[in-house]
Amino acid sequence: MRPALVILGKDLRQRLRDRSALLVAIVVPLVLASIFGLIFHDAIGGRLSFQLGLVDQDHGPAAQAFASSALAPLERRGLITVVREPSLPAGRRAADQNKVAATFVIPAGFSRAVGHDRAAAIRVLGSVDSSIGAQIAQSIARSFAEATNTARIVAAATGAKTISAPLVASVPAPVSIADVSTKSRQLDAGTFYAAGMAVFFLFFTVQFGISSILAERRDGTLARMLVAPIHRNAIVTGKLLTSLVLGCASMGVLAIATHFLLAAHWGNVLGVTILIATGVLAATCVMTLVATLARTPDQAQSWQTMVALVLGMLGGAFFPVAQAGGLLATLSLATPQAWFIRGLENMTGGAGVSAVLGPAAAILTFALITGGLAFTRLGRLVAR
Amino acid sequence: MLLGRPVWDGCGVSIAVRSGAARTGASDAPGSGRVLECVDLHKRFGELEAVRGVSFGIDEGETYGLLGPNGAGKTTTISMVCGLLEHDSGEVFVAGKRLTSRSVEEKAAIGYVPQELAIYPDLSARENLEFFARLYGLPRGQAADRVNDVLAVIGLADRAGEPTRNFSGGMQRRLNIGIGLLHRPRLLILDEPTVGVDPQSRNAILESVERLSSEGMAVLYTTHYMEEAERLCDRIGIVDLGELKAEGTRAELVALVGEHDGVSIDGVGDLEAAARELEILAPVRTARVRDGGIELIVDHARTVLPELLRAAAEAGVAVASVEVTEPDLEAVFLHLTGKALRD
Numbered sequence: 001m002r003p004a005l006v007i008l009g010k011d012l013r014q015r016l017r018d019r020s021a022l023l024v025a026i027v028v029p030l031v032l033a034s035i036f037g038l039i040f041h042d043a044i045g046g047r048l049s050f051q052l053g054l055v056d057q058d059h060g061p062a063a064q065a066f067a068s069s070a071l072a073p074l075e076r077r078g079l080i081t082v083v084r085e086p087s088l089p090a091g092r093r094a095a096d097q098n099k100v101a102a103t104f105v106i107p108a109g110f111s112r113a114v115g116h117d118r119a120a121a122i123r124v125l126g127s128v129d130s131s132i133g134a135q136i137a138q139s140i141a142r143s144f145a146e147a148t149n150t151a152r153i154v155a156a157a158t159g160a161k162t163i164s165a166p167l168v169a170s171v172p173a174p175v176s177i178a179d180v181s182t183k184s185r186q187l188d189a190g191t192f193y194a195a196g197m198a199v200f201f202l203f204f205t206v207q208f209g210i211s212s213i214l215a216e217r218r219d220g221t222l223a224r225m226l227v228a229p230i231h232r233n234a235i236v237t238g239k240l241l242t243s244l245v246l247g248c249a250s251m252g253v254l255a256i257a258t259h260f261l262l263a264a265h266w267g268n269v270l271g272v273t274i275l276i277a278t279g280v281l282a283a284t285c286v287m288t289l290v291a292t293l294a295r296t297p298d299q300a301q302s303w304q305t306m307v308a309l310v311l312g313m314l315g316g317a318f319f320p321v322a323q324a325g326g327l328l329a330t331l332s333l334a335t336p337q338a339w340f341i342r343g344l345e346n347m348t349g350g351a352g353v354s355a356v357l358g359p360a361a362a363i364l365t366f367a368l369i370t371g372g373l374a375f376t377r378l379g380r381l382v383a384r
Numbered sequence: 385m386l387l388g389r390p391v392w393d394g395c396g397v398s399i400a401v402r403s404g405a406a407r408t409g410a411s412d413a414p415g416s417g418r419v420l421e422c423v424d425l426h427k428r429f430g431e432l433e434a435v436r437g438v439s440f441g442i443d444e445g446e447t448y449g450l451l452g453p454n455g456a457g458k459t460t461t462i463s464m465v466c467g468l469l470e471h472d473s474g475e476v477f478v479a480g481k482r483l484t485s486r487s488v489e490e491k492a493a494i495g496y497v498p499q500e501l502a503i504y505p506d507l508s509a510r511e512n513l514e515f516f517a518r519l520y521g522l523p524r525g526q527a528a529d530r531v532n533d534v535l536a537v538i539g540l541a542d543r544a545g546e547p548t549r550n551f552s553g554g555m556q557r558r559l560n561i562g563i564g565l566l567h568r569p570r571l572l573i574l575d576e577p578t579v580g581v582d583p584q585s586r587n588a589i590l591e592s593v594e595r596l597s598s599e600g601m602a603v604l605y606t607t608h609y610m611e612e613a614e615r616l617c618d619r620i621g622i623v624d625l626g627e628l629k630a631e632g633t634r635a636e637l638v639a640l641v642g643e644h645d646g647v648s649i650d651g652v653g654d655l656e657a658a659a660r661e662l663e664i665l666a667p668v669r670t671a672r673v674r675d676g677g678i679e680l681i682v683d684h685a686r687t688v689l690p691e692l693l694r695a696a697a698e699a700g701v702a703v704a705s706v707e708v709t710e711p712d713l714e715a716v717f718l719h720l721t722g723k724a725l726r727d
Contacts (some may be wrong), residue, residue, distance in 0.1 A: 006518045010507070163519065220502035226485075227466045228519045229492040288641050 003230040007238025008245065015208055015246060025205040025250035029197035032255055036193040036318070037262055050133035051081045052140075053103030053125075055091035060111025062148070066104070066122065070144040080136075095125045101133020102126040104141060114148055187345055191265050192320070194258035198251055199340045200317035203283045203308035205250045209243025210288045211304065213381045214297040232382040234328070239381075240284060247280035267347030271356040275343045278363040282336040285371030286311070292377035311335045336363045417444040418480075419464065419571045419602035425474035427460050427626075431513045434460040442571070444633060447593065447603040449617030451610065451713060457626035458606040460501065462573050465604065466496045481569050492520065495569030497561050499576045505549035509540045509559050511546060513566060519525030520567040530566055537592070538562040561589060565596070572596060578612060590616060606677070610713045620713065622720055629720045637716045643647040644669055645685035646709035650677040651701045658699035665695060668716075685710075 015021045054071070056063050067082070072312025074080045083100055085091035091103035105123040113120035122141045187195065214237065216222035225235050255272060258264040266272045287304050294300035314321060314328075315337025321328055332338040343359030396683065420442040427435040435457045442448040450458045463469035465476055470485040479493040491548065503512050513534055518526035535541040538558040540551075548556055566573055574593065578586045593616055597603050607613055613620050614634055621631040630637060637658040655673045662680060664672040667688040678696070682688055684710045696703055 004516065010504075010511075010515045013511070014504065014506055122640055148683060219496050220500045221504060222499055223468055224496065224502045224516065225519060226468050227491055227494060227496040228516070229488050229490075229521060231488055233488075 001234075001236075003228075003234040003282070004237035004241060006273055007225075007235060008241045011209065011212060011238065012245065013244070014212075016246065018208075019350060021205070021208050021246075024201055024208075025246060026215055026253055026257075029201040029250075029254055032261055033190075033193040033197040033258055033264075036197070037190040049078055049080065050101040050130070050136055050327060051083060051099070052133070052137050053083050053085045053091045053094045053100040055085045055088050055103060055105045057088065057108045058110040060115075062111035062114040062120070063106040066106060066144050070140055070147075071104075073260060074140070080140075091168075092125050095127045098127045098129040100127065101130035102137030104137065113176055117152060120148075187341070187348060188265065190258070190262045191344065192341070194254065194262055194264035195266065195341055195344050196317040196337075198254040199279055199315075199337050200312040201309070202247055202251055203287060203311065204305070206243040206247045206280065206283045206287050206302065207291075207304050208307075209241070210239050210291045210381075211294075211297060211300045212242070213239050214300050218297055226382065232379075235382050236293045236378050240288065243284040243287065244289040247283055248276065251280060252277040265348070266343055268352055268356075271343070271347050271351075272354045273301070274353065275356050275362050275363070278360045278367065279336055279340045282363050282367040282370070285367045285374055286336075289377070291369045291376035292374055292380050312337055314338070316341055333362070334366075336366045339363045339366075406671040416708070418442070419444055419446075419478065420448075421475075421477040422461075422465060423475045423477075425461065425464055426472045427464060427474070428472055429468065434626050435464070435471075437619075438623070438626070439474075440621050440628060440631060441601045442604055444570070444602055445597060445600045446618045447597045447616050448604055449613040450606040450607065450623050451602065451613045451717070452606075452623035453608050456608075456623045458608075458623055459575055460626075461623070462575055462604060462606060466494050466573050467491050468496075477576050492567065493570045495564035495567065495572040497574045497577055497581060498727065499565040501556050501560050503548050503556060503559055503563065506547055508545050509535065509548055509562075510544040512559060513563060516563045517566045522567060527566075530568075534562045534565055536715070537565070539588075553580065554582055554588075556579050557585055557589065561592065569601070571602045571604065575606050577605075578607070578609065603638045610717075613713060622713075622717055624717075624721045630716070634713065637713065638711045644681050644683055645711065647680040647682055647685050647689070648677060648707045648709065649680070649692070649696055649701070649703055650705045651696065651703040652676075653701035654699065655701060656709070658696050658701040661695050661699040662692060665691065668692070 009366070016360065052071070054067065056067070071080065071082050075082050083092055083094065085103060088105060094100045103125040104126060108122070108124070110120050110122070112118075124137050124141050126133065126137065143346045175217060213222060216225070222235070226232065255264075255266050255276070259266060286307060290304045290307055291300045294303055312335075314332050314333055315335030317337050320341075321332045321338070339359040339362040343356040343363075346355035348360065417604070418441055420440075422441065423439050425435050425438045426433070436441075438457070438461050440448065450461065452458050464471040464474075465483075466477075467476075467483050467485050467487050467490070475482060478490055481487075481490045481493075483490045504515070507515070510531055513531040514527060517530055518524070522530060532541070535544050538561065540555060540559060540562070543551070543555070545557065548559060551559070561574070561577060564574070572593075577593075578589055581589065590612060593603055593605065597616075603616075605612070605616055617634075619631060619633055621638060622629045622637070644706050655678055659673050659678050660672040661673075662678065665688070667683045669683070670679075672679045680692065689706070689708065693703060693706065
């Protein structure tokens with residue numbers, strides 16, 4: 001074991017001096033987690049809210065019905081904020097300047113047209129910088145129009161001569177936007193991206209350990225080690241230890257840093273430790289397997305990068321792929337990244353260690369399969 | 385390059401003897417303890433039989449040279465000798481113990497200096513040495529002492545803390561050799577250690593090898609530089625196409641070939657007539673005119689040289705310079721393999 005520790009010490013010293021290793025292991029995931037966390041703060045685990053303008057040139061009952069029955073319920077739920085604009089130019093300017101995601105314009109005569117079954121239109125002036133908000137506004141307007149048409153059918157069926165506001169209001173809520181601010185088994189954006197980026201870059205970080213055997217072979221230092229009075233297994237063991245130590249250090253530092261810098265809530269410390277340990281093991285095993293298949297360090301790096309990218313994307317390190325459902329969600333269960341994030345999700349709301357045992361077992365299974373395959377080929381790494 | 389001593393200098397004519405082994409003959413007999421014994425080594429890579437029945441041994445304090453062109457099988461042979469590569473058949477004994485690629489303790493007797501630089505450029509010279517010292521099992525305190533010793537020997541003590549990527553090629557070469565000396569091996573294996581090295585560093589490396597050998601270390605030295613083999617090696621094995629074609633001291637090898645001396649006379653005058661006159665002389669085997677001179681193959685050049693010069697002068701040639709070339713390993717190699725050493 002002593003030679004393996006000597007190799008570990010040398011490798012760690014080299015990695016600490018290698019700025020690219022530090023960048024990949026710590027800096028890049030931290031920066032990306034911060035950026036993604038800020039960008040998607042409202043979209044994942046946060047509250048979806050858009051500011052919408054309203055220009056009422058009609059002031060009639062249909063306009064009031066739009067405000068009270070279509071917009072007000074959504075505003076009360078915090079999903080939108082309505083800003084009344086005094087005029088069409090003011091409403092257009094607000095949208096152009098992205099002060100609102102979109103402005104509804106209810107033209108003069110709108111209520112009279114609706115009431116007398118003539119053509120009527122609500123205009124939506126969308127901001128080019130807030131396409132999602134503009135689409136939401138269009139959906140709200142379209143849904144109100146459909147509700148109004150439904151009311152017209154109701155009026156025709158009941159013999160009413162005009163469409164009244166109470167009649168429109170009696171039609172079921174036109175737009176249904178789910179409140180996605182669930183507290184149950186859903187990571188907030190900061191935690192999601194902290195964990196996602198950490199586990200994504202973990203697979204790159206552990207490369208530095210095991211793949212360095214190939215670099216040492218290229219550089220002639222492996223031959224030197226092979227001539228030394230040590231078992232060949234000691235060299236592989238030292239390299240594997242390097243991967244494991246680098247992986248654990250990277251994940252540990254990122255967990256602590258994102259907790260304090262990004263207010264990420266990783267959950268129960270022991271549970272997180274179990275997930276990190278199994279995740280690092282899985283990453284090391286799969287990267288070792290890839291390294292045993294490669295002939296050169298460059299080849300290994302290319303293949304490992306591809307594997308890390310595919311597993312990371314599929315595992316939902318960037319987006320919650322599992323929520324897409326279907327085949328993609330099923331495939332994601334084959335990745336340790338997906339189980340890692342699921343383990344953290346299971347712990348939200350204060351769940352204990354038991355919540356991570358299932359995901360940890362899944363990650364361990366992945367590690368055992370890839371590690372078992374790698375083990376059968378490890379001899380290649382130290383063969384001449 | 386003229387390595388020998390001047391044998392005669394007068395009348396504006398300079399004469400020199402090329403070659404001359406620094407260490408030849410039985411008078412430099414090594415110690416009695418056999419450190420390395422290779423018996424009938426074979427190695428095949430697919431269709432290529434890289435090593436074919438190579439056998440040789442090295443005694444304590446002896447420097448043995450494996451001389452051959454690139455691709456002759458030298459590196460494959462020493463890879464098997466130091467346990468890097470498993471041999472297909474044959475046996476290797478180091479310090480009396482059988483050695484294979486799976487051996488562990490047996491390898492402690494070997495110091496290996498690969499052909500290419502095998503150092504960590506991002507570590508300092510001291511860190512490189514410390515790492516390998518620890519890998520060779522030296523306890524921490526002893527390793528530190530040995531590192532300091534080796535740093536002094538290789539002349540890098542004052543730059544021990546610098547990353548080796550900042551070193552010149554010669555300094556890196558010295559460190560490369562120093563790593564092989566850390567654990568005081570009984571057998572030092574040097575695989576073409578002077579390839580790509582500047583003349584000054586090359587000379588320092590050769591001096592180091594000479595010193596280590598004189599201290600009792602057995603040295604296995606591969607090279608395709610004839611001059612190095614002649615200067616360093618007590619015995620030389622000539623390798624080509626994976627076979628040991630011949631081995632022995634330089635004198636034994638030269639005697640094996642029975643090559644004659646070459647004499648090159650530069651001058652002006654009727655060179656054709658002079659060549660005809662010279663060819664009549666008994667010791668002269670052949671005489672051939674070339675541009676500005678005559679090339680002769682003769683018996684015992686040093687003895688007959690005055691006679692040759694007199695005959696040339698009588699034939700009307702004003703001699704400007706004469707060079708005597710004794711048979712060397714290049715000629716031996718040519719004789720044994722039918723090709724030049726650096727082909």
